Amino acid sequence: MHHRILKWVFAGSVCAVATCAMAASGTGHHAWVDAWEASPDSAGPVLNAQTVRQVVRMSVGGSELRVRLSNLFGNVAVTLGPVHVALSAKGADTVPGSDHTLLFDGKSTVTIAKGASVLSDPVQMDVKALQSLAVSIYAPADKQDHASTIHSAGFATAYITESGDATAAVRFPREETSGNRFFLTDVEVAGASTRRTLVAFGDSITDGVGTKADANERWPDDLAARLQADAKLSSIGVADAGISGNRILHDGAGPSALTRFDRDALDQPGVHWIILLEGINDIGGSGYAWNAKDKISAQQVIDGMKVLIARAHARHVKIYGATLTPYGGAGWPYHSAAGEKTREAVNAWIRHSGAFDGVVDFDKVIRDPAAPERMLAAYDSGDHLHPNSAGYRAMANAVNLSWFTAKP
Numbered sequence: 001m002h003h004r005i006l007k008w009v010f011a012g013s014v015c016a017v018a019t020c021a022m023a024a025s026g027t028g029h030h031a032w033v034d035a036w037e038a039s040p041d042s043a044g045p046v047l048n049a050q051t052v053r054q055v056v057r058m059s060v061g062g063s064e065l066r067v068r069l070s071n072l073f074g075n076v077a078v079t080l081g082p083v084h085v086a087l088s089a090k091g092a093d094t095v096p097g098s099d100h101t102l103l104f105d106g107k108s109t110v111t112i113a114k115g116a117s118v119l120s121d122p123v124q125m126d127v128k129a130l131q132s133l134a135v136s137i138y139a140p141a142d143k144q145d146h147a148s149t150i151h152s153a154g155f156a157t158a159y160i161t162e163s164g165d166a167t168a169a170v171r172f173p174r175e176e177t178s179g180n181r182f183f184l185t186d187v188e189v190a191g192a193s194t195r196r197t198l199v200a201f202g203d204s205i206t207d208g209v210g211t212k213a214d215a216n217e218r219w220p221d222d223l224a225a226r227l228q229a230d231a232k233l234s235s236i237g238v239a240d241a242g243i244s245g246n247r248i249l250h251d252g253a254g255p256s257a258l259t260r261f262d263r264d265a266l267d268q269p270g271v272h273w274i275i276l277l278e279g280i281n282d283i284g285g286s287g288y289a290w291n292a293k294d295k296i297s298a299q300q301v302i303d304g305m306k307v308l309i310a311r312a313h314a315r316h317v318k319i320y321g322a323t324l325t326p327y328g329g330a331g332w333p334y335h336s337a338a339g340e341k342t343r344e345a346v347n348a349w350i351r352h353s354g355a356f357d358g359v360v361d362f363d364k365v366i367r368d369p370a371a372p373e374r375m376l377a378a379y380d381s382g383d384h385l386h387p388n389s390a391g392y393r394a395m396a397n398a399v400n401l402s403w404f405t406a407k408p
Contacts, residue, residue: 032269033195033237035060035127036187039264041243041254043073044150044180047139051166052182053159054135055088057216059224060237061129062189064122067102069137070185071112073149080137080183081109083120084167088132092159092172099168100125109140117185127189129228135184136167151181153244155208155218158182179213186239188269195235197270198223198404201257202277205325206242210381210388217389218242222396233404239268247281248304250294261308266315273404274312276305277322277362280385283342287333298345309355320403321356323347323363325395328373329384340373358403365398366391 035058065085071078083102086094102120104110112118127133139148160176189195200206200220208218224238241264245253254260257278265274282296282304305321312319324343327335347363350356366379366387374384379391387395 031190031193031195032188033060033062033190033197034186034199034239034268034270035062035189035237037199037239037241037264037268038151038154038181038185039241039243039254039260040070040072040149040151040185041246042150042152043075043147044152044182045148045178046145047148047160047182048145049139049141049163051136051138051161051164052178053092053166053172054137054181054184055132055156055214056135056184056187057130057132057221058127058187058189059129059239060189060195060228060235061127061131062191062195063124063126064190065125065127066120066122066188067135067184068117068119068186068188069110069112069183070117070149071183072115072117073147074112074114075147076144077111077113078146079109079111079140079142081107081140082138082165082167084136085123085125086134086136088134092134092174094134094170094172096170099170101168122190129234130225133187135187136172137183138165138167148182151185151243153204153207153209154179154181155211155213155215156181157214186268189237193235195237195270196272197237197239197268198273198275199239199241199265199268199271200275200277201241201261201265202322203242203246203281204244205280205386206240206277207244208242208392209244210383210386211392212389215389217392219392219395222393223399226396226399226401227404230401233401236404237270241265245281246278247285248278248301248308249282249296252285253281258304258307261311266311266317271317274317274319275322275360275399276308276319276356277324279305279346280324280327280343283324283339283346284327284330284334286342287336287339296342298342298349301342301346302349305350306355318357318403320358320360321350322360323350325362325387326367326373326375327385328371331384334385358400360399362395362398365394
């Protein structure tokens with residue numbers, strides 16, 4: 001891989017708060033939904049006079065489109081553009097005649113301040129649900145190296161040029177690839193009817209660890225397909241706000257849930273529901289923690305969840321709790337007898353406290369009845385922590401769709 005792509009810039013754990021301006025132009029803002037999300041989690045490779053093309057699968061369709069670009073983890077202001085969006089063909093290529101130029105306040109380039117994000121102008125484009133788009137971003141030549149803001153576990157191939165603007169190319173140069181998502185954090189769509197957003201918020205089990213790249217087999221992907229199969233629910237967009245390694249209480253693998261909850265969930269356009277699946281890394285991380293603050297009790301995890309619930313309810317957003325899935329066999333000290341007791345205590349609270357607006361029992365769905373601290377072998381990706389594609393599909397099938405049929 002080119003030396004510029006190998007040049008990593010590591011970010012600290014303190015999250016700069018991005019401004020999330022959700023005012024829409026074109027259609028009324030009530031019609032915008034988040035059709036795709038990749039939560040920013042770190043600083044990544046420097047792109048300099050290079051184009052990155054990223055393929056995203058839309059969870060819901062619409063007639064207008066806009067994207068959000070983030071410089072949350074940038075070390076300096078970054079200039080990007082041109083930016084193009086087109087229907088995705090095979091691999092890095094696009095469908096001829098489907099290309100659209102995205103503008104920012106009417107301009108083809110945009111400078112994003114350190115720690116900030118920007119939303120493109122809306123563009124008229126018919127997008128179908130579960131259709132894949134290619135978003136191409138050019139990072140112009142810059143004498144000052146600027147870290148890219150990335151989502152590090154994309155489970156999708158990003159295609160990168162050695163040099164030059166290839167944003168409008170039908171056949172994209174296959175010169176470099178990466179598993180990261182670069183700068184692009186959201187793709188939003190709007191249409192004539194009122195639409196709503198469901199945010200799946202969590203860690204690597206929501207991020208899709210255990211699935212194959214470019215397969216779109218995360219449980220939020222499968223849930224989006226279920227929604228699209230029901231005409232009454234096909235206007236709902238699903239935004240995947242998973243970050244691998246993420247914790248509720250402390251920064252580390254991306255900002256903590258408490259830090260990023262507003263930006264990655266509550267500030268999303270049209271958000272009406274959140275499914276929360278997080279806490280296993282707080283528990284597992286306690287097993288090898290050196291610092292006392294990282295040794296987490298069940299009550300601390302529960303208290304963190306209570307804060308998230310209160311913040312969702314203050315915004316009139318329904319929040320559903322997902323039980324923490326089995327991780328027996330994941331390896332000591334990440335998994336331990338003490339950690340297992342903590343997980344069971346947290347799950348008991350999720351099931352019986354009534355704090356959430358509803359509960360989806362992912363633990364019960366994928367655990368082995370004969371050894372409930374472990375997941376069924378048929379659902380295990382092999383590391384005993386992350387489900388495989390069949391396990392994610394079973395989780396998605398367990399979500400109660402009646403939650404989303406009631407009038408908000």
